[in-house]
Amino acid sequence: MNRILVPQQVADAAAHNRPRGNLSDLYPRWLGARELLRHGRNPYSAEITREIQQGYYGRPIDPARPDDPRDEQGFAYPVYVVFLMSPVVDLPFETVRVGFRWLLIALVVGSVFLWFRLLHWRAPCGTILIATVLTLGFLPVVQAIKLQQLTLLVMGLFAACGVCLVSGWLFLAGGLLAFATIKPQLAWPLVLLLLFWAFSDWRSRRRFVYGFGLIMLLLLIGAEFVLPGWQRMFLEAVRRYHVYTHNESVLVSLFGRIIGHTLEAISFVAAAACLWRIRRGPASGKAFGRAFALILALTVVIIPMSALYNQALLVPAILALVWSETTGGDRTLPAVRLARFVGGLVLAWPWIATVGLSLAYVWISPELRQRVWPMPFYSSLMLPPLVFGLALLDTWMIEPAMIEPTGLRDGATAE
Numbered sequence: 001m002n003r004i005l006v007p008q009q010v011a012d013a014a015a016h017n018r019p020r021g022n023l024s025d026l027y028p029r030w031l032g033a034r035e036l037l038r039h040g041r042n043p044y045s046a047e048i049t050r051e052i053q054q055g056y057y058g059r060p061i062d063p064a065r066p067d068d069p070r071d072e073q074g075f076a077y078p079v080y081v082v083f084l085m086s087p088v089v090d091l092p093f094e095t096v097r098v099g100f101r102w103l104l105i106a107l108v109v110g111s112v113f114l115w116f117r118l119l120h121w122r123a124p125c126g127t128i129l130i131a132t133v134l135t136l137g138f139l140p141v142v143q144a145i146k147l148q149q150l151t152l153l154v155m156g157l158f159a160a161c162g163v164c165l166v167s168g169w170l171f172l173a174g175g176l177l178a179f180a181t182i183k184p185q186l187a188w189p190l191v192l193l194l195l196f197w198a199f200s201d202w203r204s205r206r207r208f209v210y211g212f213g214l215i216m217l218l219l220l221i222g223a224e225f226v227l228p229g230w231q232r233m234f235l236e237a238v239r240r241y242h243v244y245t246h247n248e249s250v251l252v253s254l255f256g257r258i259i260g261h262t263l264e265a266i267s268f269v270a271a272a273a274c275l276w277r278i279r280r281g282p283a284s285g286k287a288f289g290r291a292f293a294l295i296l297a298l299t300v301v302i303i304p305m306s307a308l309y310n311q312a313l314l315v316p317a318i319l320a321l322v323w324s325e326t327t328g329g330d331r332t333l334p335a336v337r338l339a340r341f342v343g344g345l346v347l348a349w350p351w352i353a354t355v356g357l358s359l360a361y362v363w364i365s366p367e368l369r370q371r372v373w374p375m376p377f378y379s380s381l382m383l384p385p386l387v388f389g390l391a392l393l394d395t396w397m398i399e400p401a402m403i404e405p406t407g408l409r410d411g412a413t414a415e
Contacts, residue, residue: 001142001143001146003358003361004357004361005373008373017065018069019058019059019069020057021054021055021056021057022055023056023147024056024093024097025149026100027055027093028056029075029077029081029082029150030085030093031048031051031052031093032052032077032082033081033082033085034085034090036082037082037086037226038089038090042227042233043075043082043227044074044075044234049074052074055093056073057069057073070244071244071245075237076240076241077234078230079223079227079234080182080219080220080223082226083222097148104148104149104153105145107153107155108132108135108145108156108312109132111315112319113128114160114163115162115293116128117166118159118163118292118293118316119286119290120289121319135315137351139308139377139380140308140309141312143308143309149309150182151186151310151313152309152312153182154182154183154186157176157177157179157180158177158180158296158313161176161180162292162316165292166288168283168284170211171208173208174207174208174209174211174212174214175211175212175214177190177194177212178212179215179219181216185304186310189271189298189302190295190299194208194295195209196272196279197279201280242304247306247307248304249303249304250300250381250385251263251264251267251302251385252264253306253381254382264302267298267388271294274291274294274392274396275295286398287395289320292316293320293391294317294395296313296316297313297317297392300313300314300388301384301385306381308377308380311380314384317387318347320394321394324394342386343383343386343387346386349378350380357372357373
């Protein structure tokens with residue numbers, strides 16, 4: 001990233017007179033929160049968008065320039081994200097930027113431990129350490145840290161929500177999931193399917209719904225207080241975002257609009273069917289963790305965004321597949337073993353490519369560099385469908401005994 005990709009981007013930007021500023025995805029949210037909370041200015045306004053561009057790109061972008069970026073970097077988040085930004089709006093952005101980078105790294109490390117807990121994988125410390133190092137070196141995670149993407153913050157909230165469900169802290173789990181809706185495109189599949197899971201056993205799981213509903217209500221009321229009528233502005237910002245970025249899901253990018261949208265619907269129904277099988281089982285059963293990871297893998301393949309950094313949500317599904325591979329023995333069908341082998345190669349490809357490029361980059365010509373620098377990204381669109389498909393199969397083949405609780409039943413601890 002630092003020695004090859006960024007210098008390549010800098011050189012390309014200079015050649016096309018393309019602006020480069022701080023390029024931090026945190027900056028639009030921070031600036032919008034600061035201007036709203038300190039000065040009462042509308043973060044969705046065109047004036048704030050131009051000020052965001054001044055910092056993010058170094059100057060406002062010009063639609064008349066063909067080489068200028070098309071992403072306007074508008075404030076396309078629910079306005080209640082400002083509540084999370086509020087503690088740092090009075091600090092210089094460079095200070096916030098450095099602190100947030102270390103916060104994201106800490107969240108990634110902490111989430112790995114939480115994923116192991118959610119999956120009920122009692123691995124040795126060495127295995128957890130290796131998984132942590134590999135997760136920090138996972139290309140989507142590296143990109144998310146470099147871009148300072150809130151996806152990693154949402155991932156940490158998802159992991160904490162899952163562990164709270166496993167531990168029986170249902171009200172807290174619901175509240176954490178409500179905060180994760182700062183990125184609604186990432187949260188809605190998990191929200192929808194977990195609410196379905198909760199209503200399947202209302203008596204013992206209702207506290208999850210209460211926690212989610214109460215915190216969402218407070219966030220919405222607070223947002224309306226600081227910026228009345230923000231929902232209409234937010235929806236318009238989202239519409240504009242999809243117009244100027246032309247975002248589409250991974251499946252649509254791979255297979256086209258008709259087949260891609262059809263596969264999205266099939267994927268959602270298949271994941272819901274897996275959840276239906278385990279709906280009566282408590283969160284303390286081993287099957288629940290795998291279903292939770294499956295929903296996050298589903299999210300990556302169906303949301304109308306194919307950004308690489310969102311693939312950080314594949315980590316729990318990958319861990320679940322590794323665990324299944326190490327414990328499956330000879331019972332796994334040959335076709336499944338072959339599919340897992342192919343998936344493993346696709347997963348390993350970015351490491352293979354980055355090591356190869358790092359070793360060879362100083363000797364190859366500038367012309368060849370222009371052609372080979374994207375090599376680590378070649379597998380980026382193939383990985384999510386493979387992980388989701390394998391996770392779907394792995395979850396569907398869960399034995400009935402794994403649905404039973406391994407510890408406390410839902411809601412069995414005091415909250």
